[in-house]
Amino acid sequence: MKNSMSFLTDPTLSTVEIAEQLLGCLLVKEVDGVITSGHIVETEAYVGIEDQASHSYNSRKTPRMTAMYEPAGTIYIYKMHTHLMLNVVTKDKGDPQAVLIRAIEPHAGTQLMEERRQKQGVEATSGPGKLTKAMGIAMDDHETSILKPSLYIDTHEKKSPVSIERSKRIGIPNKGEWTDALLRFTVKGNPYLSRKKGQVRVDNGWDAMLD
Template identity: 60%
Template sequence: MDFWTDHTKTTEEIAQDLLGCLVIKETDEGVTSGWIVETEAYLGEIDGAAHSYGLKKTPRLASMYKESGTIYIYSMHTHLMLNVVVQEEGKPEAILIRAIEPYTGMDLMAERRGKAGFVVTDGPGKLTKAMNITKLDDGTLAWDPPLRIDVDTRKSPKKIEVSPRIGIPNKGKWTDAPLRYTVAGNPYVSRKKGKIEADFGWDEPTN
């Protein structure tokens, strides 16, 4: 079954499956891409930290209610956040892509960020700026250019670490819910602590 139409998996499971998938953004300046190393699951109607909690509907949230694979872009503190809807139409559950490990277009990403090294894409607002992801990408589909998530060309994490989401204050049990997933040992994970693995936490790539 296709990755985006297989609704037998939970949003938490899909958030882990997305680790190692390749985000690609095509622009006039060039193509940038990176392996997903950090995700957060948002569980829609029941999730006190989700924009769609209680099935809230506003024009800004329109993409959340569309088909699986729909890109949802929103702004937070002037930064844009890249999300993808992962359940069937009308079930507004999505995954936030929090960090990527650059693959192609590293120089272009560094130029856009005005920085080099791990800090170029080790956070959700950083990666969208580095890849020139904009609000024009909101409502598009994850398999259609210019912004795609390639679920076939991928790397496999050796170990996935699970922890509470970041920046979720005053949401009761949802503040500490273990819904953040990271590639253990990867230096591009936001707020990285601990050892950096020589292989950045990957097994050999699989196609």
């Protein structure tokens, strides 16, 4: 029996609520029939035309960011230096808000992800540019839906964070109140966070789950 609708496209939820609820969900990518996946442990909310840190600030709309203006569930990928950044649009068409996926805890295909990165352990997926490379995410995925293959989020395979921490977004200097806004969400005690890891918990910050 299927649930009715993913929270990802629920119009009653704010971008902040979606950023929180994404923690623990399974991000999945299939390349040439091979799956890699990981549970999301770090997100950031970019809350629209008033958010000076967002690409869509002041209703800015350039060719690379048209996906931001598409409906909830649309994937927005952009290049930062040599890296790809993965975002999921959260609101209705014409309301450019999104969540940046910043880190995952590997689930399936860990060895393949380490090979793609030429890095072991936490270094494979502990950052927005790292996880896209590890999972083989490419510009082909841009403007596709996060609800269907080959790049999708499985909200049924969700783990439950023991505790969620809020902090300032990474790499947002000189943006007034938006520099200090607490719009970054992390699973407390998880070792795969991109920065400012606190003490790592033995359960990686997940509630014990009975299957």
